[in-house]
Amino acid sequence: MDTTLSIRDLSVRFAQGSVRAVDGVSFSVSSGKIGIVGESGSGKSTLGRAIMRLLPPSASISADCMTFGEHDLLRASEKDMRKLRGSVMALIMQDPRYSLNPVLPIGRQVAETAILHKGMSRKEAGEAAAAMLERVRIRDVTRVMQSYPHQISGGMGQRVMIAAMLLARPRLVIADEPTSALDVSVRGEVLELLDDLVCADGSSLLLISHDIRMVAAFCDRIIVMYQGRIVEEVTQLRDASHPYTRALIAAMPDPRHPVRRLAVPDRAKLERG
Amino acid sequence: MIRIRDFNVRYRSGKTENHVVRGIDLTVAQGECVGIVGESGCGKSTLLRCLVGLESGWTGNIEIDGQSLGAVRGKDDLRRAQMVFQDPFGSLHPRHRIGRALSEPLRCMGLPGSPQRVAAALKEVGLPASFAHRFPHQLSGGQRQRVAIARALIIEPPILLLDEPTSALDVSVQAEILNLLSDRRDERGLTYLLVSHDLAVVAHMCDRILVMQNGVFVEELTPDNIRLAKATHPYAQHLMDVSLLSDAL
Numbered sequence: 430m431d432t433t434l435s436i437r438d439l440s441v442r443f444a445q446g447s448v449r450a451v452d453g454v455s456f457s458v459s460s461g462k463i464g465i466v467g468e469s470g471s472g473k474s475t476l477g478r479a480i481m482r483l484l485p486p487s488a489s490i491s492a493d494c495m496t497f498g499e500h501d502l503l504r505a506s507e508k509d510m511r512k513l514r515g516s517v518m519a520l521i522m523q524d525p526r527y528s529l530n531p532v533l534p535i536g537r538q539v540a541e542t543a544i545l546h547k548g549m550s551r552k553e554a555g556e557a558a559a560a561m562l563e564r565v566r567i568r569d570v571t572r573v574m575q576s577y578p579h580q581i582s583g584g585m586g587q588r589v590m591i592a593a594m595l596l597a598r599p600r601l602v603i604a605d606e607p608t609s610a611l612d613v614s615v616r617g618e619v620l621e622l623l624d625d626l627v628c629a630d631g632s633s634l635l636l637i638s639h640d641i642r643m644v645a646a647f648c649d650r651i652i653v654m655y656q657g658r659i660v661e662e663v664t665q666l667r668d669a670s671h672p673y674t675r676a677l678i679a680a681m682p683d684p685r686h687p688v689r690r691l692a693v694p695d696r697a698k699l700e701r702g
Numbered sequence: 703m704i705r706i707r708d709f710n711v712r713y714r715s716g717k718t719e720n721h722v723v724r725g726i727d728l729t730v731a732q733g734e735c736v737g738i739v740g741e742s743g744c745g746k747s748t749l750l751r752c753l754v755g756l757e758s759g760w761t762g763n764i765e766i767d768g769q770s771l772g773a774v775r776g777k778d779d780l781r782r783a784q785m786v787f788q789d790p791f792g793s794l795h796p797r798h799r800i801g802r803a804l805s806e807p808l809r810c811m812g813l814p815g816s817p818q819r820v821a822a823a824l825k826e827v828g829l830p831a832s833f834a835h836r837f838p839h840q841l842s843g844g845q846r847q848r849v850a851i852a853r854a855l856i857i858e859p860p861i862l863l864l865d866e867p868t869s870a871l872d873v874s875v876q877a878e879i880l881n882l883l884s885d886r887r888d889e890r891g892l893t894y895l896l897v898s899h900d901l902a903v904v905a906h907m908c909d910r911i912l913v914m915q916n917g918v919f920v921e922e923l924t925p926d927n928i929r930l931a932k933a934t935h936p937y938a939q940h941l942m943d944v945s946l947l948s949d950a951l
Contacts, residue, residue: 468872469843583742612741613899617944639872646946680877682906684929690884691877691906 431498432517432600432633433459434480439492441472441479441657450475450488452657458601462624462634464644467654468677473637476654477603480635481520482510497601516546519594523606525586529578535562536574539593546597561592565622584615588622595626602627603635608643620647641666641677653677655699673699703861703893704730704753704783709762711748711917722748723760724917732860735887735894737904739941740914746897750863753895754785766861777811784854788866790846794838800824800849801834807857819856827852827882844875848882855886864896868903880907901928901945913938 435457441450451472456463467473478484480495482502495502500513514520522528530538536558543554555574562570565588578586587607594602604623608616620643627634638644644651645666652662653674661671669675676694711723723745730736738746751757753764755775764771766782784807787793794803804823805815821831827848838846847867854862867883868876880903886892898904904911905928913921913935921935933939 468874613901613944614741614940641873642946677873680874682877682880682902684902684905684925687906687925687929690881693877693881694874 432631433457434497434601434633434635436480436495437493439476439479439490439495441475441484442489442491444487449657451479454654454657454659456652456659456662458633458635460628460631460633461650462628462636462648464636464638464648464651465654466638466641466644466651466677468639470656471654472657473639473654474605477520477605477635477637480603481514481518482507483514483520512546515542515594515599516597517599518601518603519597519599521590521594521602521604521607524610525578525583525590526610528590529586531578533577534574535576535578535581535589539574539589539596542593542596557596558592561596562589564626565589565592566618567592583610584612584619587611587615587619591619591622591626598630598632600632601635602632603637605637606639607636609638609640616643642681703732703734703767704728704895705763705765706753707763707765709749709752709760709764711745711752711757711760713759722917723752725762726917726919728912728919730893730895732893733887733891734910735896735908737896737898737908737911738914739898739901739904739911741899744914745917746914747865750785750865750895750897754783754863755780756785781811781857782859783861783863784857784859785863785865786847786850786854786867789870790843790850791838791870793850794846796838798837799834800836800838800841803838803849804834804853804856807853811857813857823852823856824849826855826886828878842875843871844878847871847875847879851879851882851886858890860891861893861895864894866898867896869898869900876903883907901942905929913941 437455439454440452443450454476465473465476479490480502484490492503497518536555539558539562540554543549543557544551549557559570559574562573567573567585567588573581587610608619611619623634636644636648650662650664653660653671655673660673661669663669666678669678679692680694682691706726706728709723709726713720713722740746748757752760758773771779801820804820808815808819820834824831824833829845829848841849868879871879887894896904896907905925911923912919913923915937921933921938923933923938927933928942931942933942
């Protein structure tokens with residue numbers, strides 16, 4: 430099965446506004462880990478949601494082409510999209526406190542994907558969910574499955590969301606800031622988990638983050654976004670040549686190169702191009 | 703400037719007791735910037751909140767500027783240390799204009815709160831005086847954090863307690879805020895106690911860095927230790943290893 434995500438000239442506009450939140454973005458992903466970095470308002474999350482067709486009705490999407498394998502994501506009906514989401518492509522959201530259903534036990538939420546997309550019975554799905562929770566290294570699985578989201582920690586919640594999203598073995602996983610609600614010490618574990626579960630079976634991962642250092646350490650390719658556009662694509666940060674990427678790197682404090690004042694990007698100059 | 707001895711914080715609910723901060727000692731000299739790093743729940747924010755008088759239930763001895771502090775703080779105690787909080791969206795009253803947010807501390811301290819004083823405070827943090835008429839929702843995250851810093855500085859405290867002041871901000875905005883904090887410190891000889899989970903930020907700002915785990919300081923580092931990613935305590939070393947500082951940039 431062809432599992433290439435290919436996007437050509439994608440633009441997203443909200444309501445009647447003239448501002449393009451995503452402006453002429455083109456790229457393609459066939460395998461591996463691709464990072465999308467940018468600051469708030471750069472359009473990176475909107476891009477992720479546009480691929481999943483999860484933007485609100487006020488958003489208008491236009492593109493020359495947006496396909497995933499044989500599926501045309503631009504023209505697919507909502508019914509078809511419901512079949513795709515969760516089964517062949519999945520979105521892992523940022524904050525477990527807001528993205529998990531607060532009134533459903535964890536076990537039911539994780540099992541839901543298996544019931545919907547794998548046609549399993551409740552009992553089988555429950556077993557699959559337990560096995561998946563074990564794979565994401567949740568210790569006391571039986572207890573966690575009966576718990577509600579407010580009863581578990583943020584790091585556990587994030588792992589629960591990963592388990593729920595990966596249960597149906599999607600071919601494309603979009604992770605939108607999967608670690609920003611987590612401690613640095615848990616962050617590494619979650620990334621490793623994503624690496625193990627996603628890339629081990631040849632699926633691709635689109636990691637959306639503001640943390641350029643983390644993306645650089647983790648991903649094979651880095652796409653840098655600014656004001657809705659892709660400003661450059663690099664494999665290593667030291668190859669970055671665009672003034673915006675250089676400015677972002679310079680603005681980060683780096684213990685190996687102590688400076689008295691940090692360099693602040695000159696926005697006026699960047700906007701003039 | 704700050705002297706803490708045998709400091710403990712315990713929270714009780716019924717029979718269970720949570721011993722959050724476990725008998726720590728800390729001394730911060732005048733003009734020094736000390737960082738505290740550690741993961742969520744290690745007690746770093748609780749320590750700051752006790753220092754500024756937002757929490758009760760602590761035992762031990764806190765001295766600021768040679769004055770011992772009790773559980774109830776008077777105006778003079780509050781004027782010695784002010785706090786900047788992590789979330790610029792939660793720490794400003796949504797229905798108070800910026801001018802009111804800035805003049806309130808002056809009023810509470812019984813100081814004259816003229817519009818000129820507010821304008822000067824805004825200018826000091828790099829915002830135009832016209833911002834006094836705005837509401838917090840009309841400001842960006844970075845601008846709000848500038849207002850929060852202006853609010854802390856307006857009563858001219860010698861000590862600023864910074865609880866993750868930039869972790870809700872983009873890197874470029876973080877750079878602006880950190881520069882602002884360094885400038886104000888150089889100008890006024892302020893003493894900072896900075897809590898963060900970001901080793902790169904504390905290494906940039908601080909003279910010494912304390913690593914906190916389960917309510918105690920397990921190691922004291924210098925920025926040089928962080929540069930070389932060398933620590934003696936296993937937890938401190940683990941923090942450095944996972945901070946991805948060694949990645950080639």
